[in-house]
Amino acid sequence: MSLPYNPENKESIIQYAKTLRGKTLRQVCDVDLIKNNRKGKGHFGQILEEFFFQYKPNSGSEPDFPIAKLELKSSPLKTLKHSKFQSKERLVLNIINYLEIVNQDFENSTFWKKNAHILLVFYLHVQDADILDYIIKIVDDWSFPKADLEIIKQDWEFIKQKIASGKAHELSEGDTFYLGACTKGATSTTTRKQPFNEIPAKQRAFSLKQGYVNHIIASISNGNDGIYGKLIPNLAVLKTKSLDEIVLEKFVPYYNKTANQIIDELGINLNKNAKHFLANLTKSILGVALDKEIEEFEKAGITLKTIRVNKKGSIKECISFSSFKYTELVTEIWEDSDFKNTIESKFLFVFFEIQDNNYVFQKVKFWNMPHDDIPEAKKVWEHTRNIVNSGNIVKEIMPDGKKATNFMGKTQNRVSHVRPHAQNSADTTPLPVADKLTKANEYTKYSFWLNNTYIKDEVYLK
DNA sequence: GCATGATCATGC
């Protein structure tokens, strides 16, 4: 049977793939042949391979189109405000064979042979919809820009070295910047042998971080113009230093200096009354314009937080995240939740000690939440969901009109708690279930916070 | 002094 494209020719494959734009699988495949059991995660890709490109799915070490050297990947999108697309999740690539990778160099690695050139098919995910009806929005081929590839090589090397040190069971997605080692398997208990340790390691695959996939999407759609400022000016720097070394080195000249001194040395002018004064100061230290996002941090999903430390060594304030929408929170599952995504991202903490009317730069640290603390944060998320779902937010209306809630407070959990995060108490968002005590259909915006005591013990003092 | 509810300054 002849195919509607030439599987040995890259351009032919890409041109055929682009006919998918704006269509659904139902429109481009012979749906009568597709069995009903193909509804779950991952089946979009299988149907695409088998019924659109008409080849049998394989899981070998060759790319999907071996002669054209092109790997096919499909992945879900979500929409943001301003109708821009974002990746719904990380992009999962090949499974890491712990036994083989330790004998490979990047250039001859399974990862690079398979993924040097990727044909991307992004579809808009809609909750509870049939996967045959997802609309395909973006189709294009992708190869890595040189500067990105250097960081991906460093990430790959880091993962390989950890396996070579007998620590495959300690791999974590937070170890690296653009290329991660994410868990992959039918259950999270799927394990594989590792070469230098008896302990079985969780099965993992290489994956592009969600932030990096967002960047791919934006650059395919030409949506990146002028939004970003780069940390790394040229490729040469990356040949000798890793991204974290480059970042941390930028702070070296400023240890134990006051904010005023740093401002003078940098020759800049900052509004000291702004609440994000220290965030702006940090951006200036990093050499990024205040009105730009830090490109490398966006790609790596790094959250920058500046911390004020009291003279006695306590952290002045807890750390807030964006307020959540009650209606969205209750439809989430933990694995895909915004909160899990946030706390599993990499953080860059910058500590300033409060001295009289000034701040003194003290410490800077990359950090990921330890694996064992994530279930603790999950308790807060689950508790919050239950409170919202059962309409039991307000516990008591105080004489002064303030409301006490049933949300989990700082004393109830070591890691995290739930607090207001709004313009004022009238700044509300709808509830999925009316509050039983107040009968209200909306409530002040709240968010998850990291406890300052947790940050002190876990980040500042370590 | 701390925990919690409430709010602020800025920029778009």
Add this chain to the structure above:
DNA sequence: GCATGATCATGC
């Protein structure tokens, strides 16, 4: 008007 990155205010 809202998101972001925070700090303030008050009762215990």
